[in-house]
Amino acid sequence: MRMKLRSALPPFVRTEESVPAMLGTTAFALCALLVIPTVRFGARPLVMAAVSVLTGLLCELLFELLRGHVPSVGEASFAVTGLVTAMLVPVNAPLWLPCAACAFGVLTVKMPFGGFGRSPFNPAAAGIAFATVCWPKLMFSYLDPSEPFSLPPFADAAVKSAQSPAAVLKSGLKPDILPLDLLWGTAAGPLGTTAALVIGACALLLFARRAARWEITVCFLGACALLAALFPRIACSPMTSVKYELLTGSLLFCSVFMVTDPGTSPHTFPAGCLYGAFAGAALMVFRHFGAYEQGACFAVLLANAAAPVLEYAAERLRGQAPPLGAAKQGTAYGREGRIHES
Amino acid sequence: MFARMLTTALLAMTAESLLFSGGAGFSRVLRAARRPRSILPYSLFVTLFSLGSAGAGVLLKPHLAGDRGEFLRPAAYAAAAALMYLAAAWLLHRFAPAFYGRNEGPLALSALNTVVVAMPWVQRIFGFGLSQTVGYALGTGVSFFLASLVLSRAGKTCSNPDMPEAFSGLPAELIYVGILSLAFTGFTGGRVF
Amino acid sequence: MNRDRLHLRETGAIFRNGAFFRNPVLVGALGLYPAAAGAFGLKNAAVLALLFALTAFPSQILMCLFGMFLPKWARPAAALLATAACFLPASAAARALMPRTVAGLGLTAGLTACNSVLYSRAAEYAPEHILPAVVADAAGCSVGFAGAVCAVASLRELWTAGGLFGMGSGGAGAGGDLPFAGFVLMGFLAAAVRWADIRRSRRGVLPPSGRAG
Amino acid sequence: MPAPGGLPEPKSFAPPKRPGASEILSAALRAGIVDELDGAPLEGKLRRFAERGVGLLLACAFDEDPYVSGATAVLRGSAASAASGLRFAAKACGAGKTAVATLSRRETAGFSRAVPGTAVLVAGNRYPARDLLTRRLRGSGEKPAWVGVQACVALAEAVKRGRPQRETVVTVAGDGVRRWRNFRVRIGTPVGDVLKAAEPDEAVRLVVIGSSVTGRTVRDLSLPVTAATRCVIALRRPPAERSFPCIGCGRCQRACPAGILPWLALREMESGVPDPARLFHVEDCTGCGACGIICPSGIDLEAAVRRAAAVRLVASQEGGDADETA
Secondary structure, X not given: OOOOOOOOOOOOOOOOOOHHHHHHHHHHHHHHHOHHHHHHHOOHHHHHHHHHHHHHHHHHHHHHHHHOOOOOOOOOHHHHHHHHHHHOOOOOOOOHHHHHHHHHHHHHHHHHHOOOOOOOOOHHHHHHHHHHHHOHHHHHOEEXXXXXXXXXXXXXXXXXXXXXXXXXHHOOOOOXXXXXXXXXXXXXXXXXXXXXXXXXHHHHHXXXXXXXXXXXXXXXXXHHHHHHHHOOOOOOOHHHHHHHHHHOOOHHHHHHHOOOOOOOXXXXXXXXXXXXXXXXXXXXXXXXXXXXXXXXXXXXXXXXXXXXXXXXHHXXXXXXXXXXXXXXXXXXXXXXXXXXXX | OHHHHHHHHHHHXXXXXXXXXXXXXXXXXXXXXXXXHHHHXXXXXXXXXXXXXXXXXXXXXXXXXXXXXHHHHHHHHHHHHHHHHHHHHHHHHHHOHHHHHHOHHHHHHHHHHHHHHHHHHHHHOOOOOHHHHHHHHHHHHHHHHHHHHHHHHHHHHOOOOOOOOOOOOHHHHHHHHHHHHHHHHHHHOOOOO | OHHHHHHHHHHHHHHHHHHHHOOOOOOOOOOHXXXXXXXXXXXXXXXXXXXXXXXHHHHHHHHHHHHHHOOHHHHHHHHHHHHHHHHHHHHHHHHHHOHHHHHHHOHHHHHHHHOXXXXXXXXXXXXXXXXXXXXXXXXXXXXXXXXXXXXXXXXXXXXXXXOOOOOOOOOOOOOOOOHHHXXXXXXXXXXXXXXXXXXXXXXXXXXXXXXXX | OOOOOOOOOOOOOOOOOOOOHHHHHHHHHHOOXXXXXXXXXXXXXXXXXXXXXXXXXXXXXXXXXXXXXXXXXXXXXXXXXXXXXXXXXXXXXXXXXXXXXXXXXXXXXXXXXXXXXXXXXEOOOOOOHHHHHHHXXXXXXXXXXXXXXXXXXXXXXXXXXXXXXXXXXXXXXXXXXXXXXXXXXXXXXXXXXXXXXXXXXXXOOEEEEOOOOOXXXXXXXXXXXXXXXXXEEEEOOOOOOOOOOOOOOOXXXXXXXXXXXXXXXXXXXXOOOOOHHHOOOHHHOOOOOHHHHHOOOOOOHHHHHHHHHHHHHHHHHXXXXXXXXX
């Protein structure tokens, strides 16, 4: 037997599912969201998603090159970032807008912190927030869905723009569309966030494949619904307010695809519940007092920043973590820890 | 009375968080975040000194009107803070030397900090009553505490083995703060407080 | 003569450290507020740098000469008073030079009176060191502060206005004048400084001047 | 499988007339029985059990790690002697109850048909089945202890007929061999011969013995098979070396049989200044390696937990000293 044997470390069996597989599930769900816009507007949504994903890939490779590493695709999280970014811009926005947002997210938020799983903020959320702050007009001028319109896939088109229901709510008026009609994705809004039913189906898929955690989404929506019922923005019954608030804007989309991002959300169950509720409350606060019609990305960023503190708070509630003052002991034993690590 | 105090506290907290996101007194917040133990005394000092400096601002305001006042105001506030610090440090140094020895740095820096934070605030609020002053001080302390808490937890993610060596530590923290202030920009929409 | 040359070499090292390798803003994380909130145009940055330099030299020298006579617990107050006092002529000069920019800066200009770089140097560094070192350090800090602030400001102005010194016409987008842009840019500049510092230590010239705090 | 020449034939001895505890122990000693679960001599193990006091003695008649099926085959082949050997072992260590833990209900049914009247437990095939079952039993107030089923069979042979342990069942598997099967192998046979009997192909790069999860690789195929060599696994290539940062999916936490939060231990250790108070029960890690298998990022979580346990130990010692001094 001429076998060149090598040695390796256990374990010698591994689970089939890997990080790329989980991200692939998410990316698949996001692509499912592209169907309805493609049917309605032609190939432009596909082009938008493609260019934004491509930008993410190029930015990642560029950063790796500057870092002196061999550029590698890694776990391909840029695909999810790019797709989410593309979903949150209007379909009639210029093509460079999602690219700029995705580039900001990858270059500023993701790579400097060491990539997916290390970055404390959701890159897509940061990119969209950046685009919102820099080009608010472009971000909030939506194509009027009333007349059928087929956009050119590449060129920028001058279109008749309409106010989205979220903007109408922000201005304190009642949208002229029934809440149930918001389910089918025919209202004006960001590219991938209007079809509530499809988003729900994607949510079920993600929860079933354990690519997202249900408790975060549930607590997020619960907090939003509660606040919407208690403090309606428009003069209507609490139920109507809840319907409008949950179905307008990018709330549902963020509750499924951005808040549940495993890299930036707390790991334990109670902390996840706290985190979801916090994010939902922050979102409603942004809707009431915020400056822009879409506050979801800012709320996600705030929640990401609060996540470690919430985790710590959850531990304190269960009486596991030491009080704040005891941090010194940790450093004292920390030297031992370094010895054991080295 | 108490309600007004609380409302002012809330107002101050939001304003402070915007200010921190805008960078005011940020060096001090970072300092506090580096050593989690010092967060509590730090916030305490900040509260007390804010109380003092707000009072000073109320007292000095009428004398510092007009262009000359505009010119003199920063120096006047700084001087007031310096005097307050002098008093506090002397008292502590005299009567509680151990406590003073433990919290020397925070004391001085928080005195400095309150000037930075107080000035814009006092500029805008006219006619501070006592309750509002107290509320403002409480709000400042609480928001300082929250900001330091968030940043102290953020420190762990800002230096990890996977990130580029050049970014670990302060650069990553600066970017972190930048994104945080971007999030707060969602409230103000392009205007700094 | 020989000793003087030695002094010069030391002061050169101190100056380099203050200006670059231990840049008060980018490595020391001090005086972040003006850099983040004020420096969104090259004019503002120039005014800030001018104010800083004009306040730095007299206050540092003052504290260097008289600081050691004070007890330790009183020094911070003295430093604060010194900077506040030295700030007045500086702001007068700045107002004489570019009145409109100073007025536009408003608050941020005034806060130079209690800039934490000046304060910490005046309270901790100046009283402990000899005059040439203190002067060199003040110069280094001024240059370092000016460099950081101007770099951040010019990048932001290029983003918002597309040109420098207010000559731009229409930049890439809004938002460059917001604090977050300042912080993010400072983060990248700090990373650049750290990178250079690491390179230097790799070449074995000096141990890296370490992280701040 | 035929034994290679040159292996000395161990000589048998007179079986004890009345098998009492001491006779069983001496028989186990003379037969040189080694438990395949941990490679420890059975006699010493039973003595330790007797000192510790064991309520329920379990015969491990299933293979928790993938690729391996030897114990199940043994149970099917010689159920009766396994049961009697378990009874002997229980008598030797004074365990009140005995039970045979099997892989599935089918195995249980077959076993009860062969040997009626023996308590049987179903362990299931979710790794790590043994630790999970132990935890469940402890939860229900039992004091369980494990012996391997092959050791039971060998013990029965030794006590009844005075035969020494001379054979063991080895599973040969992996993508590098054509015929996956269990061989009854003379102890001492070179690993290479066992592998050859299963017709390996040239592309084999990795030969693992002991276990597919916690085993070790061998490069020298002339190593002898021992009683603890439960399997010989030939792989074409090492397991994929993916390593990404932890993304916090929480799978390790669900997989851990000891209720540890491996991701938290990893993060605390990476932070350089681990806080012992946040390393929740890392000290009861059983070393099963389930967290490392399940981790989608391919992180060696077991090592992190081990380091964390060391830190925790030091911390508790220092804390104890502090209490003494205070």
